[in-house]
Amino acid sequence: MIIPAKDEADRIAATVKAALELPGAGLVVVVDDGSADGTGRVAEQAGARVVRHARNRGKGAAMESGAEAVRLLDDGESPRHLLFLDADLAGTAREAAPLVEPVRAGEADMTIAVFSTTVKLGGHGFVVRLSRDGIRRAAGFAATQPLNGQRCLTRAAFEAARPLAAGFGVETALTIDLVRQGFRVREVEVPLAHRATGTDWRAQVHRARQFRDVARALATREPAVAQLQDKLRSRLR
Numbered sequence: 001m002i003i004p005a006k007d008e009a010d011r012i013a014a015t016v017k018a019a020l021e022l023p024g025a026g027l028v029v030v031v032d033d034g035s036a037d038g039t040g041r042v043a044e045q046a047g048a049r050v051v052r053h054a055r056n057r058g059k060g061a062a063m064e065s066g067a068e069a070v071r072l073l074d075d076g077e078s079p080r081h082l083l084f085l086d087a088d089l090a091g092t093a094r095e096a097a098p099l100v101e102p103v104r105a106g107e108a109d110m111t112i113a114v115f116s117t118t119v120k121l122g123g124h125g126f127v128v129r130l131s132r133d134g135i136r137r138a139a140g141f142a143a144t145q146p147l148n149g150q151r152c153l154t155r156a157a158f159e160a161a162r163p164l165a166a167g168f169g170v171e172t173a174l175t176i177d178l179v180r181q182g183f184r185v186r187e188v189e190v191p192l193a194h195r196a197t198g199t200d201w202r203a204q205v206h207r208a209r210q211f212r213d214v215a216r217a218l219a220t221r222e223p224a225v226a227q228l229q230d231k232l233r234s235r236l237r
Contacts, residue, residue, distance in 0.1 A: 002066030113150035169217030
């Protein structure tokens with residue numbers, strides 16, 4: 001499994017240890033995406049293999065680096081399914097097994113987690129609505145939690161979606177690209193929970209970056225949006 005992480009030294013050890021309790025969890029790769037704290041060191045001490053980015057490259061790049069590390073560590077064996085988990089799940093990561101089961105059984109090519117226990121978040125869900133509405137328009141898929149990063153994919157599905165969208169647009173783009181290509185995408189309810197985003201200025205900056213990245217991912221996948229952007233650019237010239 002692959003855990004992209006940035007500045008999660010306070011929770012990454014608990015997440016890694018819980019993930020290692022999952023059935024068949026022989027390998028946990030943490031991608032330290034330019035952290036300023038000891039995320040990578042703490043993850044390694046907890047039992048993970050660690051890939052480090054010298055600078056922050058964004059979630060999509062971290063997922064690709066993690067998948068490449070898994071491929072190299074497989075060393076010619078049958079390709080593993082790829083389970084992606086967020087770094088702040090802490091002990092609830094041990095509850096992720098239902099995400100893997102439909103993929104392992106050949107019933108789905110990608111599963112997306114739907115948290116059965118929700119944490120009240122700050123903000124008004126405008127990024128979630130942007131993503132959900134965009135996925136529905138572009139691919140006809142009704143996503144319950146479109147930005148959920150807890151996903152299990154076959155290696156074939158992952159490769160079909162590359163190159164991944166940049167930053168926080170990766171989940172939205174993954175769903176659209178795989179549904180359009182005919183891959184089977186299923187939502188699975190799981191008792192996972194991550195840290196609430198909050199309402200302070202850091203949280204607002206985070207949401208602004210999410211909005212930007214999701215909008216960019218949708219702009220290249222929705223013809224009407226792309227055409228509108230082209231018209232606006234031509235008028236500004």
